[in-house]
Amino acid sequence: MPTPVMAGVDGSAESFAAAEWAAREAVRRERPLLLLHARNWHPCRADGEPADAAQRQLARRALRRAEERVRRTCPAVRLSDEQVEGPASAALLSAADRAELLVLGSRGLSGFTGFLVGSVALAVVAKATCPVVLVRAGEEAADEDFPAEEGSAEEGGAEDGSAAGEGASGRIGHRDVVLGLDAGDPSDEVIEFAFEAARLRGARLRVLHAWQPPSAFELGPGDVALADKPQQGREWRGFLSAVLQVWRDKYPGVEVVECVPQDKASTALIRAASAAGLLVVGHRLAERPVGPRTGPVTHAVIHHVGCPVAVVPHP
Known part of the structure; x- marks a missing residue:
């Protein structure tokens, strides 16, 4: 199977813009698109029920919204999704080892407050072994x-x-x-x-x-x-x-x-x-x-x- 273009999705506007950009890039490269959500790990409760059930539901909702936007703006892309357990930076770095490239959303802080793009994005950029593309919220196909x-x-x-x-x-x-x-x-x-x-x-x-x-x-x-x-x-x-x-x-x-x-x-x-x-x-x-x-x-x-x-x- 061809290595995919991956996009990190966390439900934010930046991640949705990243998913749409990644979809266009996947079509250009004739690669599948994998939407990835990294969930923080939580221990099980005493009764054995996972404490992160709500997180899994939120992750599913974020991935579904991203899929809807991608299919609406880029219907030709071959699309799948995956949930992985965090911490987010470690999970994304591990996933990046099997990616053509990884696309992440960026808050794009600037000026005197511009010291962090986001701790997760910064950690991934610093250590990823594949190219990482950072995309601002609001980025659209017409902007290209x-x-x-x-x-x-x-x-x-x-x-x-x-x-x-x-x-x-x-x-x-x-x-x-x-x-x-x-x-x-x-x-x-x-x-x-x-x-x-x-x-x-x-x-x-x-x-x-x-x-x-x-x-x-x-x-x-x-x-x-x-x-x-x-x-x-x-x-x-x-x-x-x-x-x-x-x-x-x-x-x-x-x-x-x-x-x-x-x-x-x-x-x-x-x-x-x-x-x-x-x-x-x-x-x-x-x-x-x-x-x-x-x-x-x-x-x-x-x-x-x-x-x-x-x-x-x-x-």
Whole structure:
């Protein structure tokens, strides 16, 4: 049986949006969709009756509501559901080992309160071995496409990675897939996920490598940093083009725009994703000394980007 696309369902508006997004993705990938509800475990009462009977009923109700919404908006998807015992983060991580990707709802806190996407989602993103996509409440299929009156970025894109010429070109179709990439340490898993996502959607792929001049302590003979800033930008664009060439050859039908802004990576990605249909970032799997953590760029974008965010694990 093909590995499924999974969506975590807990009865919240965010989880229903995640289920609908996952259904569309499952159809694109020709995969079944599994709706998963993780119940917290409770011990049996003295009379032997499980104390979590009410939880099972609530779980069934949440799954049924999610199924109704999915079948209404995406009737072509092959659909099943499952209840598993929690704790939720551990149950979802275990299920993710048998998933093509896992889709979760995100509250999307921001600003001074933006320290948690949700403890469960944050723990899963930090440790999942499959890609995890975070979806905001209210995300709909129409949000993936440009409105008829709205354009996309002009050919080549803005140097800073933003959507230049927005509203002028009249581009019709799926919003760009944006890939945040470190050209100095690229990950094949992350790049392939982004190219495949763009191919499945018929979307343009905007690849962004943000750079900042290193301090004097980081300079060495022959370093790119010894050049002036315009030259550094050209050098980074050359590195990025070289990294992507093999993927351009593998995906000749995907239009690729390369952006090398001089900026903080998180700032550039948040700006570039403002008109995107999907943002793809990587997450290096590693044991960290203090609980499950994500890197600073991933942490920033999952709290502040409005479009769905795919976090792809890699060694």
